[in-house]
Amino acid sequence: MAELAGKQYLDPKVLNQIRHLEMTARNVVEGFISGLHKSPYKGFSVEFAQHREYVPGDDLRYLDWKAYGKSDKYYIKEYEEETNFRALIAVDTSESMRFQSGEAPSKLEYAKTMAASLAYLIQRQSDAAGLALFDEKVYDFIPAATSHVTLLRMLATLEQHAPQKKTNIGEVLHDVAQRAGRRSLVLVISDLFDDIQHLKKGLEHLRARRHDAIVFNVMDEQELNFNFDRLTQFKGLEGYPQLLVDPRSLRKAYLEEVANFTSEARRHCLRNRTDFVQVNTRSALGTVLEAYLAKRMGTR
Secondary structure: OHHHOOHHHOOHHHHHHHHHHHHHHHHHHHOOOOOOOOOOOOOOOOOEEEEEEOOOOOOHHHEOHHHHHHHOOOEEEEEOOOOOOEEEEEEEOOHHHHOOOOOOOOHHHHHHHHHHHHHHHHHHOOOEEEEEEEOOOEEEEEEEEOOHHHHHHHHHHHHHOOOOOOOOHHHHHHHHHHHOOOOOEEEEEEOOOOOHHHHHHHHHHHHHOOOEEEEEEEEOHHHHHOOOOOOEEEOOOOOOOOEEEOHHHHHHHHHHHHHHHHHHHHHHHHHOOOEEEEEEOOOOHHHHHHHHHHHHHHOO
C-alpha cells in the first residue's frame, strides 16, 4: 500500500531520540544558514496542504473552527506556500553506496534512513522538504512541499531504487542548483566518490544560485580505518576491477589518501559556507543528527 511504502526508513528510535529538540528544531532547521524570519507567504496561497495541532503563538486567523466542532481540538490550516524554508535532500544512489561491512547497514540504507528522518523532522516543523535521487545524474526529483502526501512519495521513492552506475557529483549539484528554484537548503548525502574538483564546482554553483548546503559524507567503518589484516579480494564498484592485495602493506598509503580527500572536501565546503559532516555508518543515526543539530544551536 502507498501509505506503508518506505515506512521502514522512519526508525522510531531515531525520531524519538531527537524529538526533545523539537521545541527548538524550527529555529535550528529554518535557521541553519539563513536566519530567523517570519514567512511573507501566509494568506497568499490558494492550495490547502494539511492540518496541524495549534500551539500557543499561532495566528488565530488560521484556526479551523469546523475541525474544532468535530474533534473539540484546535487545528491550524496550512497551505503549500505557508513556509519560508525549503529543503531539498539529495541522496547518492551510485554503486559505491552498496558497500557495507560487519553488522553496519550499507551506506545507501544509512543514507535513505537519514533522508527519511530529515524529511520527517523538517515537515514536522511545517517546512517544505523535497527529494532528489542521483548517480551520474538526477533521475528522480520531488519538489519541496509541506504536505504529508509529499512525504509518502519521498519514502516510496527511497524504497524503490537500488544502487547502480557511477557518481557525477558536480553535474548533479549543477542540476540541483537549477531545479531547487528559489533559495533552498540543499542537504547532500553521499560518499562523495568522485573527482574532488567536481564537488568544488557543484558547491560553487549552489552558492551562485544563493542556495545553502550541508554535505553529509557517509562512509563505512572499513573505508575510514581499513582494518583488514589478511590477503583480501576487493570487488571493484563503479567500473573498477577486482584486486587481490595484502591490505597491511597498503594501509598507511590508503589512510593518507582518505585523509587528504576528506581534508580537500572539507576545505571546499568551508570556502563555500557549507557544513561538512562525516558520518560513520556504525554510528547511531539519532546520535549523529542530535549532535549536529545541537552543534548548530551552539554556534548561533
